[in-house]
Amino acid sequence: MKWNSIRTKVLVALAACLLVGVCGILTLMHYSFERNSQVMAAESVTGAQKLFAILEAREISKMTAVSELLIVNPPIRDAFAAKDRSRLLELTAPLYPKLKSEGITNWMFHTPEPDMTVFLRLHNPPKFGDRLNRFMDKEAARTHAIVVGNELARAGFAVRILRPFYDSHGAVTGYVEFGEELGQFIHAMKSQTGDEYGLLLSKKFVDRQFWADSNAVWKRRDNWNDNPSFVVADKTTATDSIIQFQGDLAAVPSQGKVLERFRDGSFVFVRGIFPIRDAAGNIVGAMFVVRDISGFYLAMRHTQTVLVLLTVGALGLGTFLVLSLLNRLVFRRLERIIVVATRVVGGDYESEIQVTSNDEVGRFEQLFEQFRLVFVELR
Amino acid sequence: MGQLYDLRVKIEEKIKHSGLDAAEVRGKIGLRSGRLIAFISPTTPDDPAAVAKLKQAAKDVLNISL
Numbered sequence: 444m445k446w447n448s449i450r451t452k453v454l455v456a457l458a459a460c461l462l463v464g465v466c467g468i469l470t471l472m473h474y475s476f477e478r479n480s481q482v483m484a485a486e487s488v489t490g491a492q493k494l495f496a497i498l499e500a501r502e503i504s505k506m507t508a509v510s511e512l513l514i515v516n517p518p519i520r521d522a523f524a525a526k527d528r529s530r531l532l533e534l535t536a537p538l539y540p541k542l543k544s545e546g547i548t549n550w551m552f553h554t555p556e557p558d559m560t561v562f563l564r565l566h567n568p569p570k571f572g573d574r575l576n577r578f579m580d581k582e583a584a585r586t587h588a589i590v591v592g593n594e595l596a597r598a599g600f601a602v603r604i605l606r607p608f609y610d611s612h613g614a615v616t617g618y619v620e621f622g623e624e625l626g627q628f629i630h631a632m633k634s635q636t637g638d639e640y641g642l643l644l645s646k647k648f649v650d651r652q653f654w655a656d657s658n659a660v661w662k663r664r665d666n667w668n669d670n671p672s673f674v675v676a677d678k679t680t681a682t683d684s685i686i687q688f689q690g691d692l693a694a695v696p697s698q699g700k701v702l703e704r705f706r707d708g709s710f711v712f713v714r715g716i717f718p719i720r721d722a723a724g725n726i727v728g729a730m731f732v733v734r735d736i737s738g739f740y741l742a743m744r745h746t747q748t749v750l751v752l753l754t755v756g757a758l759g760l761g762t763f764l765v766l767s768l769l770n771r772l773v774f775r776r777l778e779r780i781i782v783v784a785t786r787v788v789g790g791d792y793e794s795e796i797q798v799t800s801n802d803e804v805g806r807f808e809q810l811f812e813q814f815r816l817v818f819v820e821l822r
Numbered sequence: 823m824g825q826l827y828d829l830r831v832k833i834e835e836k837i838k839h840s841g842l843d844a845a846e847v848r849g850k851i852g853l854r855s856g857r858l859i860a861f862i863s864p865t866t867p868d869d870p871a872a873v874a875k876l877k878q879a880a881k882d883v884l885n886i887s888l
Contacts, residue, residue: 602870789849790860 444808450766450774457567464754471516472747480704480713487638487734488699488715493637495719495730498628499602503591506547506604506621510589513619514608523552526611528563528571531743539565542621549622551600555615556584561598562617578723581720582619592722593625595648598658600625600676600719600728623675625719628679629730633679641678641686641731642719645693648727649674676728685733688716691730704736711740777802780811826869829876830862836884842859847883856881 445451513519513535522530531552539550543566549567553575560574570680575596582590582605589606601622610616629640651667654674658665666683667674673692677713685707699717706712714733718726776799788795798805833851835848837844852858855875 785849785853786845787849788852788858789845789847791845791849794845 450769453769454762454766455520457765458756459757461762464758465521465751468750468754469747476740476743480711481701483734483736483739484701484704484713484715485730487636487713488717489564490636491632491638491640491715491730491732492699492717494632495628495717495784498621498631499593502546503604504601505545506623507591507606509542509547509608509621510604510619514606516593517611520610521618522607523562523608523619525560526554531563532568534567535563536568539632540736546627547625548624548627549603549620553605553618553620555617558620559584571639579620580618580723582722583607587615587710590722593719593727594622594722595644595727596790600642600644603722604808625728627678629677634660637735639678639680639685639733639735641680641683641727641733642676643670643673643686643688643692643716643731644676644728645673646727647672648721648725673729678731685712685714686731687714688731693716695726695729708806710737711737712736753817770804773804776808780808783815786812787818788814824868825866825873826862826866826876827864829873830859831881832888833859833876833880834885836880836886840884851879851882853877854882 463777484488507640512567516534519534522534535550542550548566552562554560557792558574559576559580561571564570564668577594577596579592579594587607589604591604592602594601594603601624603620603622605618605620607615608619626642629642632638632640640656646667654667655665669675669683670688675686678686679687685705687705688702695716695718697718699715701713701715704711704713706758712733713736714731716729719725720730780796783794783796793814794815797810797814798808831850837847840847848859854867855872855878857872880888882885
């Protein structure tokens with residue numbers, strides 16, 4: 444290959460175009476994938492946040508409706524007003540299994556302020572008389588209105604409602620409380636979206652001993668030391684490996700945050716996180732969202748391969764056509780001129796140049812032939 | 823004076839005995855040396871650069887050292 448020939452230079456230029464084209468496509472596809480995976484991660488966070496809010500509102504509405512029924516039930520109202528625990532248990536215990544099957548795992552009656560102790564725990568009747576002293580208790584006592592929100596308590600992290608109970612004269616006789624474990628939500632969310640979820644609790648709000656005890660009761664591995672600032676309270680996957688978060692839960696923005704993309708074997712995931720606040724507005728935990736984008740990734744790779752092959756094919760064909768055309772229209776005719784010119788310079792003055800066309804090369808052939816004739820005349 | 827012409831004569835001799843296409847070989851040497859061999863006469867003034875170029879062209883085309 445002669446590096447100073449026009450043919451080589453054209454070939455190199457076309458090869459450079461091919462390379463630039465392929466690199467451009469790869470860059471474009473990479474950018475597109477990065478952008479789309481970012482959008483998908485953001486959508487999964489936003490979607491999960493909305494779904495969580497919907498589930499939360501639905502369950503609050505359900506618990507509120509149940510509490511409405513209770514406060515207008517005269518036997519229950521009177522038993523509670525009379526602080527007749529056994530009668531109250533007798534009246535309400537048959538309802539508890541049904542409510543539990545609907546997700547309401549916590550059901551309590553509280554005495555009125557100032558003591559505000561637990562009068563009856565339907566989910567644990569032998570245990571009563573303790574004072575919980577939570578934010579929601581104080582708010583209910585202060586406002587004598589229904590208080591709703593998430594509360595991290597010894598029994599777990601639950602969405603709760605607490606409302607006052609009145610006797611037949613309208614005096615507050617105590618409070619009734621219902622609660623649903625937030626951990627239940629993530630399984631409902633997974634069944635709706637297919638994404639994986641993890642419920643994280645900030646260690647600042649969880650008692651170490653309680654965590655160890657509850658893990659022992661539920662025969663779960665004590666995962667307290669897995670992460671420096673939070674514990675995984677519940678998750679939809681069998682493994683904690685896809686739940687990776689190094690930051691501080693309290694610093695997660697309200698609208699959520701998209702985390703990095705990662706691979707696990709042949710699978711590609713994106714993940715994000717959004718905060719969960721308690722009734723007092725503190726960020727006590729977070730929901731970790733993991734979306735499998737392997738299908739999207741494979742489709743992107745397939746498109747990328749097809750595009751690269753098409754580009755290589757199209758540019759290869761283009762290169763062949765351009766070179767063939769240049770060969771036919773320019774190079775071969777120039778070579779003929781060079782051969783004749785060499786012979787004329789060498790003394791064969793009879794070598795003629797055949798003018799093959801009236802294009803640029805043809806005009807040059809014509810001019811060269813005229814020079815040759817002048818040269819022969821002058822000789 | 824005459825060195826260029828001597829070279830021309832030696833080249834012509836070599837071409838004659840080589841059996842190659844004379845016009846083509848002379849043309850190639852002319853293109854490489856930048857000087858038409860046919861125009862070199864006994865009176866052509868010597869120029870060391872021209873002599874060197876002609877020798878090199880003869881070596882490249884005919885593979886001879888002059």
